Amino acid sequence: MSRSNEAFWWSLFAAGGVLGALFIPVLVLLTGFWLPTADPVEAAEHYTHLVELLGRWPVKILLIAVIGLSCFMCAHRIRHTLMDLGLRGHARAISLACYGAAILGALASVLLVARI
Numbered sequence: 001m002s003r004s005n006e007a008f009w010w011s012l013f014a015a016g017g018v019l020g021a022l023f024i025p026v027l028v029l030l031t032g033f034w035l036p037t038a039d040p041v042e043a044a045e046h047y048t049h050l051v052e053l054l055g056r057w058p059v060k061i062l063l064i065a066v067i068g069l070s071c072f073m074c075a076h077r078i079r080h081t082l083m084d085l086g087l088r089g090h091a092r093a094i095s096l097a098c099y100g101a102a103i104l105g106a107l108a109s110v111l112l113v114a115r116i
Contacts, residue, residue, distance in 0.1 A: 016073030068106030
């Protein structure tokens with residue numbers, strides 16, 4: 001039986017799905033409903049609280065994990081969708097493109113979140 005690294009990619013896919021399901025709805029509620037308001041003073045106050053919250057390291061680590069693992073979840077879904085569409089002959093190139101993009105997305109999330 002040949003060795004495969006498929007279990008590693010499935011574990012990143014599962015972790016991205018779980019973290020995404022737990023935390024993305026909260027992030028949407030915070031940034032989509034709680035932060036916007038008609039009162040400019042209240043909006044500035046909410047923005048100040050959000051920036052203060054995002055400045056804490058546990059929150060930064062959580063954001064990096066959610067964004068980075070979501071990138072791997074998307075890459076795994078795209079890879080398997082392309083395989084199901086009949087592109088199995090290009091499996092290596094598809095894997096490199098998908099997972100390479102996921103690695104770049106995860107690194108970009110580290111750089112962006114670290115700047116907050």
